[in-house]
Amino acid sequence: MNWEAIALTGRLAMIVAGALVLVGLPIAYWISFSRWRWKFLIEALVSVPLVLPPTVLGFYLLVAFGSGSWFGKWWQSITGHTLAFSFQGLVIASIIYSLPFAVQPFAASFAAVDPALLSVSSTLGASRWHTFWRVILPLSVPGVVTGVVLSFAHTVGEFGVVLMIGGNIPGVTRTVSIDIYDRVQAIEYASANQTALVLLIFAFAVLSIVYALNRRIWAVYPFK
Amino acid sequence: MKFDVPSKLEANTLDSALHVQIRREYCGGDRDATFSLDVNFRVPSGITMLFGPSGAGKTTVLDCIAGVRSPDSGRIELAEQTLFESAVQINIRAEIRRIGYVFQSLALFPHLTAEQNIHYGLFKLPVAERRRRAAAILDSLHIAHLRNRRPRGISGGERQRVALARALVTQPKALLLDEPLSALDAATKAGIMDDLRAWNEQHRIPVLYVTHSREEVFALGERVIALEQGRVVAEGTPLQVLSAPRTEAIAGWMGLENIFDAEVLALHEKQGTMLCRLASAAGAGPELEIPLGRSTAGDRVRVGIGAGEILIATRVPEGISARNVLQGELKTIERRDAMLIAKVDSGILFEVHLTPGAQESLQLVAGKRVWLVIKTYSCHLLQRTSRELL
Missing domain, CATH: 2.40.50.100 (RNA polymerase II/Efflux pump adaptor protein, barrel-sandwich hybrid domain)
Known part of the structure; x- marks a missing residue:
């Protein structure tokens, strides 16, 4: 069992899930309530990682992180090193890759809030900001939890993007899935199986939580 | 024996009145059809019934007054303050219009207790003042015993009272009620209306009460505005409206000649x-x-x-x-x-x-x-x- 890889994966997934709450909530809010006619383009863009082969996403991120792009240059001028093959690069890639897994459940639960509650909130003098914190978010707790859990789990399980932009540096970018791949390549089936089994059990547990939450939607907040 | 005539109300309360003159396309009961709303009326302080069959545009009128929806054109004025005027592009946001609105569905916040629902519109006030006002309204609407209950756990009539209290506690300049009592029995209805009248005797604001029930028009209203297919077809006291020329909407009231x-x-x-x-x-x-x-x-x-x-x-x-x-x-x-x-x-x-x-x-x-x-x-x-x- 490679505890270093497991710890690294856990750290990565937690940071990504946390970042996706900050990034995903405003995007989901905008998708739920904007009346912009070209909104569907943004919705499609957010969901692209769902259907794209991870290698395609990884390839373009690698290009963007490289010193040939303005972003890569800018990052290098600030931090002194390149994003490719670094933990930070992995974090950014994972945020993009897991974005739909956070935004979709967030947006679905925002859209499910009775619009009359939002109208009545505004007639009671509440700004949109206030309404979001006092009405929309409390009523969307199951959806937000689902989004966080799914993006955490998805980050734990990603492989292609990590391989493309992270490489295989122990303690820096060698995640659990890369570790398993490594061991299979080295014909260490027994240790590969150990780690794989842990991931399998983890994935099952996480999805059980998600489905249980959505079945009894008020499992977290016992009301309505 | 002589009887008071309701028009007496209007003399000393001119300044608090609500003026509505709006046009808007809206969807009627039939989803595919759109109708045009084109109304012009005045609501003095006291209770005015906005009567009409479903699809007449009653809720659209309320939404426009509250600022939840915008009219296509026209002008809305409350207590001599312009809330909406298309000609000069004034459209005051709903949250600063200070209009109480009780929705047909009540729209109580399901995750908050009755008391928290009532506190909701008072978030800008100091906590002590919030408590004082909420306690006063809980008492005057006889729902103090419900303060720690969530909407799901209380009866229909009590829920109406909570929704009414939540709107009244913000001391609105006008109150809009969208068929708030239609599901209640007559006694519960009368009790709530008595409390609302008692409250309004102190505050004297325009109250616009939407209904499609003739009984409610007679039982509750001092004044009626009859709406049919987006037009005002009659206006006055329930009696005056009855004696006005017969239209389809008024014919509905004619069961009692x-x-x-x-x-x-x-x-x-x-x-x-x-x-x-x-x-x-x-x-x-x-x-x-x-x-x-x-x-x-x-x-x-x-x-x-x-x-x-x-x-x-x-x-x-x-x-x-x-x-x-x-x-x-x-x-x-x-x-x-x-x-x-x-x-x-x-x-x-x-x-x-x-x-x-x-x-x-x-x-x-x-x-x-x-x-x-x-x-x-x-x-x-x-x-x-x-x-x-x-």
């Missing part, structure tokens, strides 16, 4: 009836026994009787269950389609509908002496006019 003001003389609680004297222009009219209402002797009430529910006899009827037999003189009788409309004077003018066959066999002609037979339960108690018109 005879509407009289009356004074309660005595209550017979055991029999479930009360005796009242109808007020005619000439003075005291005939006495009628009507179903017991929430009244005391001396109260002024309004009684409605369907013209088709009154029997005409040419001799003194005997051995019948009907409690009211009034002697009178047949003044006129005229034909409308397959029906005859008789006007009978028995101290006050009654309209009676009968068939041509009945006229033939009784040989009814103008000037004939007749007796009107009216069952107690054919008399509908419409409105208590004693307190609300002060």
Whole structure:
């Protein structure tokens, strides 16, 4: 069992899930309530990682992180090193890759809030900001939890993007899935199986939580 | 006996009135069809009923006033302040209009207790003031015992009170009610309306109450605006609107052709009836026994009787269950389609509908002496006019 890889994966997934709450909530809010006619383009863009082969996403991120792009240059001028093959690069890639897994459940639960509650909130003098914190978010707790859990789990399980932009540096970018791949390549089936089994059990547990939450939607907040 | 006329209200409260003059396309009951709303009316302080069939545009009007939706064009003014004016592109946001709005669905926040719901609109106030105001409104609407309950755990009538309290506690400059009581029984309804009237006697704001129920118009309203397919078709007191030219909307109210003001003389609680004297222009009219209402002797009430529910006899009827037999003189009788409309004077003018066959066999002609037979339960108690018109 490679505890270093497991710890690294856990750290990565937690940071990504946390970042996706900050990034995903405003995007989901905008998708739920904007009346912009070209909104569907943004919705499609957010969901692209769902259907794209991870290698395609990884390839373009690698290009963007490289010193040939303005972003890569800018990052290098600030931090002194390149994003490719670094933990930070992995974090950014994972945020993009897991974005739909956070935004979709967030947006679905925002859209499910009775619009009359939002109208009545505004007639009671509440700004949109206030309404979001006092009405929309409390009523969307199951959806937000689902989004966080799914993006955490998805980050734990990603492989292609990590391989493309992270490489295989122990303690820096060698995640659990890369570790398993490594061991299979080295014909260490027994240790590969150990780690794989842990991931399998983890994935099952996480999805059980998600489905249980959505079945009894008020499992977290016992009301309505 | 003289009765107060509601128009008396308007003189000293001009400044708090709501003026609405708007146009808007809207979807009626039928999803595919769009209608155009084009209305122009004024709501003085007091309770005004916005009456009309479903799809008439009533909710659209309320949404535009509250600022939840915007009209295509026009002007909305409240207490001499412009809330919306398309010509100069004024459109005050809903959250600063200070208009209380009780939705048809009530829209209570399911995750908050009754008290937290009521606190919701007071978040800008200091906590102590918030508590004071919430406690006052909880008391005056008799829901203090519900303060820690969530909306799901309380009954329909109590939920209405919570929603009303949540709107009133913000001290709005106008109150909009979208069929808030339609699902409640008459007694619960009357109790809530009494509390609302009591509150409004202190605050004197315009209250616009949307309904499609004729009974509510008579029972609750001081004033009516009748809306049909996006147009105002009649406006005035319930009585005035009834006597206005017949339109499709008003025809719906016509189930009660005879509407009289009356004074309660005595209550017979055991029999479930009360005796009242109808007020005619000439003075005291005939006495009628009507179903017991929430009244005391001396109260002024309004009684409605369907013209088709009154029997005409040419001799003194005997051995019948009907409690009211009034002697009178047949003044006129005229034909409308397959029906005859008789006007009978028995101290006050009654309209009676009968068939041509009945006229033939009784040989009814103008000037004939007749007796009107009216069952107690054919008399509908419409409105208590004693307190609300002060």
